[in-house]
Amino acid sequence: MPRYYTWNASSKNFQRRKQGDAVPGYPDVRSTDALGRMYTVHPKNNECFYLRLLLVNVRGPTSFESLRTVNGVIFPTYRAACEELKLLENDSHWDTTIAEAIISASPSQIRTLFAIIISTCFPSNPCNLWHKYKDNMSEDILHQIRVSSRNHDIEMNEEIHNRALLLIEDMCYLMCGNLLIRLGMPAPYREMNDAFNRELEREREYDHQELDLVVQTNVPLLNYQQKEVYDTLMKAIDDENGGLYFLDAPGGTGKTFLMSLVLATVRARFNIAVAVASSGIAATLLEGCRTAHSAFKLPLNLQTIEEPTCNIAKHSAMAKVLAVSKIIIWDECTMAHKRALEALNRTLKDLRNDSRCFGGAMILLSGDFRQILPVIPRSTAADEINAYLKSSNLWRHVKKLQLTTNMRVTLLNDTSAEDFSEQLLTIGNGQVPVDESSGLISFPNNFCNFVSSKDELINNVFPEIISNYKNYEWMSERAILAAKNKDVDDLNYIIQNKIIGTMHSFKSIDCVTNEDEATNYPIEFLNSLDVPGLPPHNLRLKVGSVVIMLRNINQPKLCNGTRLVVRKLMNNVIYATIMIGKFKGEEVLIPRIPMISTDMPFASDRDPIDRPGGRGEDDRFVISLEVEKRRFIALLTACLEVLSHQRLGREILSDKGFMGTNYGGRPFPKRKRNVVNPNKGLIGEWASSYSEYKTSYCGRKLVITDAKAYCEAIIGAGSKVGVYYWG
Numbered sequence: 001m002p003r004y005y006t007w008n009a010s011s012k013n014f015q016r017r018k019q020g021d022a023v024p025g026y027p028d029v030r031s032t033d034a035l036g037r038m039y040t041v042h043p044k045n046n047e048c049f050y051l052r053l054l055l056v057n058v059r060g061p062t063s064f065e066s067l068r069t070v071n072g073v074i075f076p077t078y079r080a081a082c083e084e085l086k087l088l089e090n091d092s093h094w095d096t097t098i099a100e101a102i103i104s105a106s107p108s109q110i111r112t113l114f115a116i117i118i119s120t121c122f123p124s125n126p127c128n129l130w131h132k133y134k135d136n137m138s139e140d141i142l143h144q145i146r147v148s149s150r151n152h153d154i155e156m157n158e159e160i161h162n163r164a165l166l167l168i169e170d171m172c173y174l175m176c177g178n179l180l181i182r183l184g185m186p187a188p189y190r191e192m193n194d195a196f197n198r199e200l201e202r203e204r205e206y207d208h209q210e211l212d213l214v215v216q217t218n219v220p221l222l223n224y225q226q227k228e229v230y231d232t233l234m235k236a237i238d239d240e241n242g243g244l245y246f247l248d249a250p251g252g253t254g255k256t257f258l259m260s261l262v263l264a265t266v267r268a269r270f271n272i273a274v275a276v277a278s279s280g281i282a283a284t285l286l287e288g289c290r291t292a293h294s295a296f297k298l299p300l301n302l303q304t305i306e307e308p309t310c311n312i313a314k315h316s317a318m319a320k321v322l323a324v325s326k327i328i329i330w331d332e333c334t335m336a337h338k339r340a341l342e343a344l345n346r347t348l349k350d351l352r353n354d355s356r357c358f359g360g361a362m363i364l365l366s367g368d369f370r371q372i373l374p375v376i377p378r379s380t381a382a383d384e385i386n387a388y389l390k391s392s393n394l395w396r397h398v399k400k401l402q403l404t405t406n407m408r409v410t411l412l413n414d415t416s417a418e419d420f421s422e423q424l425l426t427i428g429n430g431q432v433p434v435d436e437s438s439g440l441i442s443f444p445n446n447f448c449n450f451v452s453s454k455d456e457l458i459n460n461v462f463p464e465i466i467s468n469y470k471n472y473e474w475m476s477e478r479a480i481l482a483a484k485n486k487d488v489d490d491l492n493y494i495i496q497n498k499i500i501g502t503m504h505s506f507k508s509i510d511c512v513t514n515e516d517e518a519t520n521y522p523i524e525f526l527n528s529l530d531v532p533g534l535p536p537h538n539l540r541l542k543v544g545s546v547v548i549m550l551r552n553i554n555q556p557k558l559c560n561g562t563r564l565v566v567r568k569l570m571n572n573v574i575y576a577t578i579m580i581g582k583f584k585g586e587e588v589l590i591p592r593i594p595m596i597s598t599d600m601p602f603a604s605d606r607d608p609i610d611r612p613g614g615r616g617e618d619d620r621f622v623i624s625l626e627v628e629k630r631r632f633i634a635l636l637t638a639c640l641e642v643l644s645h646q647r648l649g650r651e652i653l654s655d656k657g658f659m660g661t662n663y664g665g666r667p668f669p670k671r672k673r674n675v676v677n678p679n680k681g682l683i684g685e686w687a688s689s690y691s692e693y694k695t696s697y698c699g700r701k702l703v704i705t706d707a708k709a710y711c712e713a714i715i716g717a718g719s720k721v722g723v724y725y726w727g
């Protein structure tokens with residue numbers, strides 16, 4: 001429109017341009033290269049909002065009617081057309097999700113899908129869904145009853161539905177810690193089966209004979225070091241004096257083997273042993289293991305709380321479990337924030353009414369500090385060091401146990417594997433010389449096969465992918481890791497194109513949860529953001545694509561890091577087969593899931609999966625972007641990082657009212673250079689003169705590397721500030 005027309009403010013209409021280039025064939029028409037900008041519309045302005053949504057999503061519409069036409073059907077309203085195009089979230093979505101699933105899924109798969117939906121997706125009327133599909137979710141129970149009673153005339157009844165509800169409630173309790181009644185569902189009738197004691201029962205319902213057999217078979221296999229550690233731990237458990245132990249062992253030395261054996265020994269004696277891990281994927285390696293955050297109900301914002309505690313009520317089932325457990329094992333603890341361990345310490349003291357360290361409980365930490373330290377977004381190396389376990393006051397109580405013999409190498413008897421493991425240890429121990437000018441290290445020549453291009457890398461890792469991609473065993477053995485999301489996207493794109501089949505596109509539905517902010521954040525802007533921890537707005541998948549879950553939705557089966565291969569793609573559900581771990585080969589259904597990013601001031605909903613390469617293909621569903629005023633500094637950081645268009649950045653900031661050439665009334669400092677905040681390191685380079693900052697910074701996207709620290713350094717923490725965005 002602006003190309004051919006200008007707005008006449010006095011007559012309030014558009015008029016043809018009088019200036020500009022002549023348009024061949026139209027003597028009176030002139031055009032310019034002006035770009036049009038659509039007004040943002042508040043969602044309450046219903047049809048206008050949906051019309052705008054269609055305008056930014058439908059390509060090449062020729063009329064308003066063609067905008068409302070989807071797959072040849074003309075819809076009566078813009079809203080209906082948006083719904084058909086899956087641009088809007090609505091409650092019927094969950095209905096269609098289950099309707100799609102029941103075509104080919106088993107009743108137990110449908111129950112799991114239903115439990116995931118009501119635990120994580122918050123449908124407004126879960127009861128209706130239950131009543132509509134309860135028969136589909138109970139068919140296997142009816143079948144079992146018919147077989148066991150040898151009576152095929154038994155019909156579906158309340159008792160059978162109740163059994164299905166009990167199974168769903170158990171799953172929901174593990175997924176989100178809530179009973180069905182709290183999720184808007186009818187409460188199942190439990191006789192002796194008190195829901196409160198479920199947690200305790202779960203920790204006790206192991207096959208003790210099987211565990212005994214594991215212990216008898218594996219204890220004689222332990223090598224000398226492992227046996228020594230095993231005996232020390234078992235003696236400490238028997239003495240019941242508690243203690244904090246750290247099993248320091250590099251990869252392959254048999255940590256998992258040993259810890260599994262300790263867990264089996266304690267559980268075989270009808271005692272409780274709690275196993276947790278810092279990451280979902282590590283949790284899949286130990287029997288009955290969960291993530292530490294979920295089991296201990298740790299706060300998510302550990303970085304900002306000085307003295308956190310676990311969110312476990314003293315009379316809850318989990319409190320009982322922790323109070324009577326003989327040992328608590330925490331795998332990959334080296335990735336945990338020190339405050340997580342401190343929170344556990346405080347909570348255990350309280351729950352066990354014991355002022356000793358960890359309330360006198362026996363804690364076994366395991367991990368390898370050569371591997372990944374706690375990940376703290378937008379932090380410096382110093383922040384990570386400050387957050388890791390060794391900098392906690394509790395560390396002085398640690399009794400160290402060590403394993404050094406690499407069992408993988410010993411068992412394989414492979415000298416090249418031995419060399420590789422030694423090289424890894426040398427790097428991990430910091431013994432490889434660092435190049436002083438670049439701060440980088442060089443790999444030894446025989447460290448690995450070096451390649452010169454992405455194509456060569458792909459061909460080496462995925463040779464003959466066209467004929468091999470259906471072989472899940474082959475696919476599960478290989479992956480390419482990349483440090484940057486952009487590289488992951490590029491690699492995924494190339495690899496997916498090599499797979500035969502139709503590419504399906506799953507687009508997220510992004511919105512601001514606070515409707516008042518809706519006009520400040522147009523949907524196309526939200527779509528353009530690439531938020532850490534969330535899948536891309538347009539997730540493209542093929543049957544055969546390898547994906548990685550980004551969220552723990554059904555631990556330990558479906559957790560952050562689980563690799564799956566896509567078997568079937570439907571509009572609302574993905575059928576996938578688990579490729580690794582204890583549940584390898586199991587088929588699962590993954591619905592679209594609302595996701596809210598805690599990493600940024602955005603709340604975003606997307607499906608949690610990742611493509612071959614590393615980051616994880618999620619099909620994201622709804623991104624609700626929540627911007628809180630008190631977190632606007634973080635938003636600024638986000639804007640500075642993600643906006644590639646200066647004008648857009650400038651407008652957003654000015655729309656919010658934090659635009660200006662000074663900060664909180666103070667003039668912009670011009671004289672300092674390389675300002676260093678003692679806590680944050682270098683936070684930005686300041687110009688020495690007005691003309692220098694005008695010329696050298698003009699048009700740069702990332703003048704400020706850490707907006708929060710920057711603002712705090714200038715006018716103090718917590719102050720209201722505005723950051724001028726030069727453009």
Ligand SMILES: Nc1ncnc2c1ncn2[C@@H]1O[C@H](COP(=O)(O)OP(=O)(O)OP(=O)(O)O)[C@@H](O)[C@H]1O
Binds near residue numbers: 258
């Ligand atoms: N004593 C043992 N007897 C037989 N096999 C063993 C023994 N110890 C370890 N293994 C085997 O060696 C391999 C490596 O052990 P494990 O996975 O427990 O090591 P890890 O220290 O946990 O390694 P990572 O840190 O890489 O996960 C496994 O296949 C395990 O079954």
